[in-house]
Amino acid sequence: MADIVLGQGSSVPSTMRTRYRDVGDTTHARVEALAPSEIHLGEIGGRTVLVKQNFTRPNNATQYAAGDVVSDSITTPTTIDLDGCARVNGGRGVILKVLMVDSANQTTKGNFELWVFTHEPTIDNDNSPWTPNDTECGYLVDIIPLSTTYVGDASAGAGGNVVFRSDIVEAGFTCQSGMDRLFGVLVVRNAYTPLANENFQFIVEVLQD
Ligand SMILES: [Ca+2]
Ligand SMILES: [Ca+2]
Numbered sequence: 001m002a003d004i005v006l007g008q009g010s011s012v013p014s015t016m017r018t019r020y021r022d023v024g025d026t027t028h029a030r031v032e033a034l035a036p037s038e039i040h041l042g043e044i045g046g047r048t049v050l051v052k053q054n055f056t057r058p059n060n061a062t063q064y065a066a067g068d069v070v071s072d073s074i075t076t077p078t079t080i081d082l083d084g085c086a087r088v089n090g091g092r093g094v095i096l097k098v099l100m101v102d103s104a105n106q107t108t109k110g111n112f113e114l115w116v117f118t119h120e121p122t123i124d125n126d127n128s129p130w131t132p133n134d135t136e137c138g139y140l141v142d143i144i145p146l147s148t149t150y151v152g153d154a155s156a157g158a159g160g161n162v163v164f165r166s167d168i169v170e171a172g173f174t175c176q177s178g179m180d181r182l183f184g185v186l187v188v189r190n191a192y193t194p195l196a197n198e199n200f201q202f203i204v205e206v207l208q209d
Pocket of ligand 2 (some may be wrong): 063064065068127129130
């Protein structure tokens with residue numbers, strides 16, 4: 001005889017799947033197994049991933065004022081989309097740390113913050129003041145100062161690079177339904193003179209639930 005399978009929605013719990021396996025002639029052995037689901041066995045403390053994204057700022061070297069947004073356009077800027085922060089859509093996790101690799105090694109370093117949201121805010125144009133509204137701020141995960149700088153290649157300007165490192169963050173989040181993404185906005189807090197087409201790479205360490 002063939003195996004007999006009792007799937008979800010029958011007389012077994014929705015998380016289980018029961019199979020009566022044919023072990024010869026008219027005899028069946030009952031086998032219980034977990035149905036395909038989000039249940040994990042033997043996993044302790046979630047798992048840690050590095051979420052990466054980058055953007056290139058506009059082709060100008062216009063000095064920023066404190067409080068300006070650093071973004072990818074002076075007319076149609078986009079947020080820093082951090083895909084895969086959660087393991088599943090609507091999932092949860094904790095941001096542990098952020099590294100930002102700046103393609104330019106300027107003499108006066110930028111003093112940057114990464115604002116992280118669960119819902120996409122309206123990002124301001126590059127080199128314009130950052131103006132999140134009250135509703136948008138209600139979706140903040142954290143504001144992460146990129147407070148420590150490490151010079152990589154010490155060549156001046158475009159020939160060099162600098163790594164900005166946050167302190168330990170520990171910012172918990174729940175992604176909005178249907179998304180595993182968080183949204184970032186880079187804000188500068190000093191008068192920073194950038195390079196044209198300066199690139200910013202983000203490496204976000206996330207402990208996923
Ligand atoms: Ca460089
Ligand atoms: Ca400005």
